[in-house]
Amino acid sequence: MDVQNLTVGPIIGHSSSELVRIFGRAKLSIHDDRPRKTHGVIKYRKNGESDFSTPAYFKMNPNFDLTGVIVLMGLEENTTYDYQIGWFYSEVDSKEIDVQKVLNWENVDTYKFKTGSSDSSKPRNLIFGSCRYALRLLGGMWWDDRGDKAFKSILEQKENGKHVDQLIMCGDQIYADDLKVIGSDDSLDEYNKRYQKVFTTPYIRKLMSCTPTYMMLDDHEIEDNWPESASAKDWVTKFPAAIHAYTTYQASHSPLFELKGSHITGTPTHLWYKYADGCCDFFVCDTRTERNLDKDSREIIGPRQMKELLSWLCDDSSRVKFIITSVPPYESESSDKWFGYISQRDEILECIRINGITKVVFLSGDVHACMASQLELNETSTVTSVVSSSLFWPYPHPNRRSFKLSGHIDTSTASKYKVVKASSVYPTDAFTKLYVTPEKIRVDFYSRKGDKLGSKSYKLN
Numbered sequence: 001m002d003v004q005n006l007t008v009g010p011i012i013g014h015s016s017s018e019l020v021r022i023f024g025r026a027k028l029s030i031h032d033d034r035p036r037k038t039h040g041v042i043k044y045r046k047n048g049e050s051d052f053s054t055p056a057y058f059k060m061n062p063n064f065d066l067t068g069v070i071v072l073m074g075l076e077e078n079t080t081y082d083y084q085i086g087w088f089y090s091e092v093d094s095k096e097i098d099v100q101k102v103l104n105w106e107n108v109d110t111y112k113f114k115t116g117s118s119d120s121s122k123p124r125n126l127i128f129g130s131c132r133y134a135l136r137l138l139g140g141m142w143w144d145d146r147g148d149k150a151f152k153s154i155l156e157q158k159e160n161g162k163h164v165d166q167l168i169m170c171g172d173q174i175y176a177d178d179l180k181v182i183g184s185d186d187s188l189d190e191y192n193k194r195y196q197k198v199f200t201t202p203y204i205r206k207l208m209s210c211t212p213t214y215m216m217l218d219d220h221e222i223e224d225n226w227p228e229s230a231s232a233k234d235w236v237t238k239f240p241a242a243i244h245a246y247t248t249y250q251a252s253h254s255p256l257f258e259l260k261g262s263h264i265t266g267t268p269t270h271l272w273y274k275y276a277d278g279c280c281d282f283f284v285c286d287t288r289t290e291r292n293l294d295k296d297s298r299e300i301i302g303p304r305q306m307k308e309l310l311s312w313l314c315d316d317s318s319r320v321k322f323i324i325t326s327v328p329p330y331e332s333e334s335s336d337k338w339f340g341y342i343s344q345r346d347e348i349l350e351c352i353r354i355n356g357i358t359k360v361v362f363l364s365g366d367v368h369a370c371m372a373s374q375l376e377l378n379e380t381s382t383v384t385s386v387v388s389s390s391l392f393w394p395y396p397h398p399n400r401r402s403f404k405l406s407g408h409i410d411t412s413t414a415s416k417y418k419v420v421k422a423s424s425v426y427p428t429d430a431f432t433k434l435y436v437t438p439e440k441i442r443v444d445f446y447s448r449k450g451d452k453l454g455s456k457s458y459k460l461n
Helices: 146-159 188-198 202-208 232-236 238-251 303-313 338-354
Strands: 008-015 020-025 038-046 056-059 067-072 080-089 111-114 124-129 166-169 213-215 258-260 263-265 273-277 280-284 320-324 360-364 371-376 382-387 418-420 430-436 440-447 452-459
Touching: 008 067, 008 080, 008 111, 008 202, 008 213, 020 080, 038 067, 056 067, 067 080, 067 263, 146 202, 146 430, 188 238, 232 238, 280 303, 303 320, 303 338, 371 452
Parallel strands: 124 166, 166 213, 280 320, 320 360, 360 382
Antiparallel strands: 008 020, 020 067, 038 056, 038 080, 080 111, 124 430, 258 263, 273 280, 371 382, 371 418, 430 440, 440 452
């Protein structure tokens, strides 16, 4: 039996000190008017060892575009593994496949991943960004793939010895509405095909095959400024299709899904999630699908998410607290950002100030420029904010005057929050690298082609 290379993936998703989730897609084949039963298969070994593990099998689900996620468990901490992953057709169920079945792996590529760290003092190297535009031209016959160059530059850094512990993608991984009303995606098949194309350009594909990758959607995974212009029909057609495709391609390999043995299980009731690695804790917010636009009860995140976020902030973990949010917390004074939901922003900032929570960092994107600054909540409490956007945007970028990088921000409380220590603004295609220790964070901005734009360091307090 010949094992085939994946058609999308592999994507190394959530990784901890002892497990890793890996995503992949097979090829659809129809027989007797039904999809042929398709199985994923993986084998792995510690880097340097000669023998692979016994193959493990997992289902490639036709309800989720022939994709599947396998969870490797019982791994060793801070350890590099080699792996091979692919798929084949078989009419039996995955649990009935003979694990000793002779498979031909000759045409399957070999990849590597490294497990995470449970050591709360361990520094982390993070790459993050957002907004990768991929324009369809000539009716979809040709795609603008210049957005892949940022991932080529990241790979070149890795190959030159600059380790990357995580890749964080803060939103707009696809532009399902790249042509706005004309030709925008609104069916599940169209959204799936968009992901198939965007996630198989060569450099992002190679990067995600070897780097733990965490994602959260923003508006363009559905439509621009969602749900501002959503019709009643959009809520029952476009939105379910977009979220189904997002769940398939972005959320399935995150910590969101519960585990049943080596497989993910269940149906998520929300999209936000949290995880830890080394000296860092992460809360990945969903600031798009839970919005309430009613003028008397505006919310950018729902009550349950807010409760979980505040509890997470107050858990005394001693790690650096990263709040991942697709839209900037205070840099943009647009109603589509946190500025349009000041009471909820105040609730978070007051929780940090009143409880004396230290080492809080916001990571965001969306605004097609890169920058960093800190927000003084009082004499002893400060939060740090880093914005990284866009990975690729072929149209004009905003300038520094578009952003709030000095003075006090608006608040509905008696407190005064002051923006200080702002970096330069980089209105160009870029990505950002963070070196994080328990005491400080260094922010390095790079252009899409890999040229260093600037740096800024902050003490975390």
